Amino acid sequence: MDEDDKLAGEDSLIQTYFAPLTSAFSGAYGLKEDCAALTPEPGHDLVLTTDAISEGIHFRPGDAPEDIAWRSVAVNVSDLAAKGARPIGYLLSLAFPELPDRDWLKRFTNGLREAQDQFGIVLMGGDTDRRPGSPLSATVMAVGSVPQGCMIRRGTARPGDLIYVSGTLGDAAIGLRVSASAPVTGLADDDRAFLEKRYLRPQPRVALRDALLAHARAAMDISDGLAKDLGRLCNASQLGAEILSASLPLSDPARRAIELHPELANLPLAGGDDYEILAAIAPGQASAFEAAAQSVSIPVTRIGILRPEPGVRIFDADGKLISLRQSGYDHFGL
Amino acid sequence: MDEDDKLAGEDSLIQTYFAPLTSAFSGAYGLKEDCAALTPEPGHDLVLTTDAISEGIHFRPGDAPEDIAWRSVAVNVSDLAAKGARPIGYLLSLAFPELPDRDWLKRFTNGLREAQDQFGIVLMGGDTDRRPGSPLSATVMAVGSVPQGCMIRRGTARPGDLIYVSGTLGDAAIGLRVSASAPVTGLADDDRAFLEKRYLRPQPRVALRDALLAHARAAMDISDGLAKDLGRLCNASQLGAEILSASLPLSDPARRAIELHPELANLPLAGGDDYEILAAIAPGQASAFEAAAQSVSIPVTRIGILRPEPGVRIFDADGKLISLRQSGYDHFGL
Incomplete structure (x- = not known):
């Protein structure tokens, strides 16, 4: 990896690669804040879920950055879909074993963009860490919306269904x-x-x-x-x-x-x-x-x-x- | 670690140790669902934030499980506090290097309980993974509430403040x-x-x-x-x-x-x-x-x-x- 392809710091990485993914959501404030503000749709509940994926367990070391990014969002949106929830946004917590290079980040964020466009969801915030020696992991928390009291559950089936x-x-x-x-x-x-x-x-x-x-x-x-x-x-x-x-x-x-x-x-x-x-x-x-x-x-x-x-x-x-x-x-x- | 002190499976671990932490929040459905439902307070925005902590970087290998648990919640609640948000709940994504023993889990969840009582926040959901060879990490996504449009930002100061x-x-x-x-x-x-x-x-x-x-x-x-x-x-x-x-x-x-x-x-x-x-x-x-x-x-x-x-x-x-x-x-x- 060329030294030029490494990144100067966490703040710069976030602004360059991740902030553009929030452009459809003003409450992310372009990732310049450390929190997002979400105005809930009246008469609706929010549905919250989290799932993490990590290299060697949920995806393979050689998988393309685009595919890893897609998976991190998709597995969470799948939970929302099963609950009858409309996807709204997600927070992304990334842990890198080493400083990622620009090409990897570009491809990873391209995969996020594809997932966003496909599922109608938007990046709201996140966190990045470097954990030397650890596998790459991406933890997503996704937020969706259902009419109040209507979240579909798994514990409500009846005999004969x-x-x-x-x-x-x-x-x-x-x-x-x-x-x-x-x-x-x-x-x-x-x-x-x-x-x-x-x-x-x-x-x-x-x-x-x-x-x-x-x-x-x-x-x-x-x-x-x-x-x-x-x-x-x-x-x-x-x-x-x-x-x-x-x-x-x-x-x-x-x-x-x-x-x-x-x-x-x-x-x-x-x-x-x-x-x-x-x-x-x-x-x-x-x-x-x-x-x-x-x-x-x-x-x-x-x-x-x-x-x-x-x-x-x-x-x-x-x-x-x-x-x-x-x-x-x-x-x-x- | 005694074999008896190991846990039979992820579902059992969650029910035994984590579900009791949700008792004050019906929308967690005792962690029997894979999503939580949150009815927002009318006239309020939700404030969302995420921060991960991992062993060797944000805490030390020898730190007590109670302290690690406390820290994982506290660093997120601190973000909410700065935004003027009332803490509501959090999702917790845990990655263990190996099967944790019962004593560790009991102490860890005791620490979460202390943090919950102190900050007025409740567990809403989560995810656990085993990642052999990785350091222990805890990723929390916290949700708070502010009067609509009132989230305090960092980008709104003026000269002379x-x-x-x-x-x-x-x-x-x-x-x-x-x-x-x-x-x-x-x-x-x-x-x-x-x-x-x-x-x-x-x-x-x-x-x-x-x-x-x-x-x-x-x-x-x-x-x-x-x-x-x-x-x-x-x-x-x-x-x-x-x-x-x-x-x-x-x-x-x-x-x-x-x-x-x-x-x-x-x-x-x-x-x-x-x-x-x-x-x-x-x-x-x-x-x-x-x-x-x-x-x-x-x-x-x-x-x-x-x-x-x-x-x-x-x-x-x-x-x-x-x-x-x-x-x-x-x-x-x-």
Whole structure:
């Protein structure tokens, strides 16, 4: 790294690279203050969430700065989307192992800009630190807005509610494997590119917000794998679930990858990084929900039903109960 | 560490140790959701800020879990206090190098509880990660409330405004040195304890909020040393400052430490971790500001004046300009 490409100080770095990302939000005062001021929309609650990503755990050392930036925002916006919240803004806390160079920062902030434009969110403030020897990490706190009292929760499902998921499952987890250093072989380039992109560029389902607000009894985003996250929704609602593994929506590339490599078949259930929506819909709302989702061009698929008996039970095409040891990713799992 | 003292998983850790800290705030839903819902106070803006602390940089490897927890909240509440904001709640993103044991978590959450009780703030949500090989870090995003349009800024001072600081300066920076592995000698135990506590337990000036809202033209908290932070206030306001070094308020223990070790004399100007308030007060408001501060038992001291000419000029008792090379702590400083 050329010395000229290093930065003179934290204040200069913030003004050069990050302040332009706040231009749509006057309450950030161009990052010249150490706080942002947000005037809430009358009659609305604010929805707050935080998720951190770090190198070697949530992204790979070689990932492009644009993709890392996108991911840091997307994983938080995904939480907002599942709550029925309109994204407003985010705070970003960055920890660098060493002084970043200008090219890296330019690419990173380009990725933030892409995410902002895509999700309708804006940088409101942040913090930068240098932590020698630590992996790069980006902690985002995102703020969204819902009509007062309307934040969709995960603990409010009822027995008999139908279980829906958006999009397709397993793409990102398969994508991580087909793009890893020991790649899955035999896959067409297009399929590989599709799956890897599903990993690198999670697409939070922001457009599903109105459908969820109008029709969902409970919802959450799927980040640690369907089985694990459905377990959480069940626990929070004090319910259990029955799902049919054959009903899980798969993309064509994922289906072809699994045909080639049957050991990947578990990933739509137990892989991570889907960032799709898991929703509990009252049976009487199902067709209206499907229509509302269709009207914003987001596919939704019914995969099962909620039951009073605790536990997640997964049935195969023959009606046989599947045992699922690897139930998803837990950062503290033993 | 005994195996029994390790934790079964992230969800269990959160429920056992962190959920009780949210009991005063229904919008956290006992941390069973991945988002919090906050109903804003009508007629008020929300003030948002984030600051991260990490081991080896913002606190020392041997510091007590209670003190680390306190610091993580306090440094953010200090930002809110300077803005005239009433603290409401915070999100906490924790990264552990390894699975923490129960004793550590109990002590850490006890420290959070102490900070919450002291500052009138509550845990709203958070995130935990394990990052093997990384230092422990705690990133807090704090939310406060000010009457709409009233957030106090740093860029709104005017020429002729008087410069005030709260409390005393340099205690924490001196405290860090007298408690370090090569300790300053000759200091009485009480003095050493006072100074070290000023480092370990920053006391954000929350009680000064009404005085600031009523009388301050601009304000910020002093976290990176007076000289550097005053420089920031001046830059943001496009002004300069003149201050008298002899007017800087010192505690008796700090004064005695400097008498013993004259090399510490620079720290009230250029040390960090004060978490006092720096305020610009219009001359006509000065006596009212002083009275308002006195009514909440917070000492405030006038240390200088803002001028149209850029730069911070520091004069000694003889009226001689002091050169200040070491102007504070910048995480990216060269």
